[in-house]
Amino acid sequence: MNDDVGPVVPHDRAPEGGSLSHALRGRHVAMIAIGGTIGSGLFVGASSALALAGxxxxxxxxxxxLIVLFICRMLAEMAMASPGTGSFVAHIRRGLGDGAGFVAGWLYWIMWVCVVSVEALACANLIGPSLPIPYLALEILVMGFVTGINLFSVRGYGEFEYWLSLLKVGTIVAFIGACIAGLLGLTPYGVAVSHVMDVNLHPVPRGAMAIVAAVPLVLFAIGGTEASTIAAVESDDPAGNVLRATRSVALRIAAFYVISVGLILAIVPWTDVHPGVSPFLTALNRLGIPGAEVLMGGVILIGCFSALNSGLYITSRMMFELAEMRGAPRFFVRLSANGTPRHAIVTATALAFVVALGGILSPAAAFNFLLGSTGTFVLFDYVLIVxxxxxxxxxAQRRGERLAAPMWCFPLLSVVTLFFLGLVFVVMLGDPETRTQMIAGTVTMLMVVLVERLTRRRRALAT
Structure with missing residues (x-):
């Protein structure tokens, strides 16, 4: 995949399809980046990490x-060095060549198609008990609603996602406030923390290897900020918006993950946290907050709709970018009158629905295996970004260029980031539950590499 890399130039927009809309504003990109880190991976997925590592x-x-912070800082530097180039896949293409860009783009697209299917299933599961509608019809309605939002206009998508993400942020802030008030005895529903702290004071109750084993779960949950580079392409200031969105990653992680999880541990013994059950709900119940179950159900539903909405947006733009670089049929660069890649959106919806239908018909184990194997793709893309x-x-150093946003302690932090990513790979290979998923993901990646090699000559002639 290490093709010869030419001069740094922006992507050529497809002449027959026109150019994507630039209707997004900085607040949209920033909230999309924030929303990418807050979802079911936090509200529910934190239970798996807590149950495993305490x-x-x-x-x-x-x-x-820290890993996500370093990677986002690298993306910001590359965006500032070449404004208007495109998403993170375009930067991979600039740095490592067309082959690496092809592989990174297709792996990311496959992963998000699977994410869209999962979120559609989750939305249908959450809404189903309240509506007397057949499950399959409900899933079609959910997919159709979100597809309509994405087809309407990019500004409509941005506004919808902005408010969904704002609701999620507001929920986290309210949760932190409620926990602090309960711990300080400022509410009628105080909590005795002495027995909780007795259980939670030992930082490694299951040993150091349990902490290492939980790293992949956490990394998958907090990933997603790289999507800001995709949304920024359609904003009024691509490079500036990427830089502003990535600057606040450390604050978001601290406020939304570390503080929230820390407060949960101050209220709930880690031994009472069960995988698949929201630890936020467990903490609110322990505090005696009225209506906690209904509240968290609504928040989780909002998170699923947000992830579904963003996932469909990301898959369509990634397909558009792949078509631009001749890595996918040119059919997908055609735009509607409002600047949305309608063919890419409809195709992503159709394939995600097929995958979701397979999840309904096939055994749960097979469906979870598919999701686990595609989840490793984000690790491959992170390595390619670094x-x-x-x-x-x-x-740039050889050319003597001065960088607008220099990376801290380069190349030390790049090496450290690669080390931790490599550690995640090793841990997944050592765990029987994730080993087969890692192998399946690697085989899929090698198949994409093979397709890239077989189509390289044709793509070069078409350029």
Whole structure:
């Protein structure tokens, strides 16, 4: 995949399709980036990390936050060095060549198609008990609603996602306030923390390896901020919005993950946290907050709709970008009158529905295996981002260029980031539950590499 890298130039927009809309504003990009880190991975997924690592999960969230922070800083530097180039896949393409961009884009697209299908199933599951509608019809309605939002206009998508993300942020802030008030005895529903702290004071109750084993769970949960580079392409200031969105990653991780999980551990013994059951709901019940179950159900539903909405947006724009770089049929660069890639949106919806239908008909184990294997793709893309940044940085240094947003302690932090990503791979290979998923993900990646090699000559002639 290490093709010869030419001069740094922006992507050529498809002449027959026109150019994507630039209707998003900085507040949309910033909230999309925030929303990418807050979802079911926090509200429900934190239970798996806590059940596995106990209080040591706080270490996992801190380490995972640092990894995402470093990667976002690399993306910001590459965006500032080449404004208007495109998403993170375009930066991988600049740094490592067309082959690496092809592989990174397709892996990311496959992963998000699966995410869209899962979120559609989750939305249908949450709404189903309240509506007397057949499950399959309900799933079609959910997919149709979100598809309509994405087809209407990019501004409509941005506004919808902005308010959904704002609701999620407001929920986290309210949760933190309620927990602090309960711990300080400022509410009628105080909580005795002495027995809780006795259980939670030991940071590694299951040993250091349990903390290491929980890193992949945490990294998958807090990932998603790289999506801001995709949304920024359609904003009024792509490079500036990426830089502003990535600057606040550390604050978001601290406020929304570390503080929230820390407060949960101050209220609920980690031994009472069960995988698949929201630890936020458990903490609110322990505080005696009225209507906690209905509240968290609504929040989780909002999170699923937000992830579904963003996932469909991301898959369509990624397909559009792949078509631009001749890595997908040119059919997908055609735009509607309002600047949305309608063919890419409809195709992503159709395929996600097929995957979701397979999840209904196939055994749960097979469906979870599919999701687990595609979940490893974000790790492959993170490695490619780091390698692309290192190569572009070394090239800039050889040319004597001054960088607008220099990376801290380069190349030390790049090496540290690669080390932790490699550690995640090793841990997943060592765990029987994740080993087969990692192998399946690697085989899929090699198949994408093979397709890239087989189509390279044709794509080069078409350029």
């Amino acid at each position: 209080p040591g999960a706080l270490i996992d969230y801190a380490v995972g936050g 390698l692309a940044h290192m190569r572009l940085r070394f090239q």
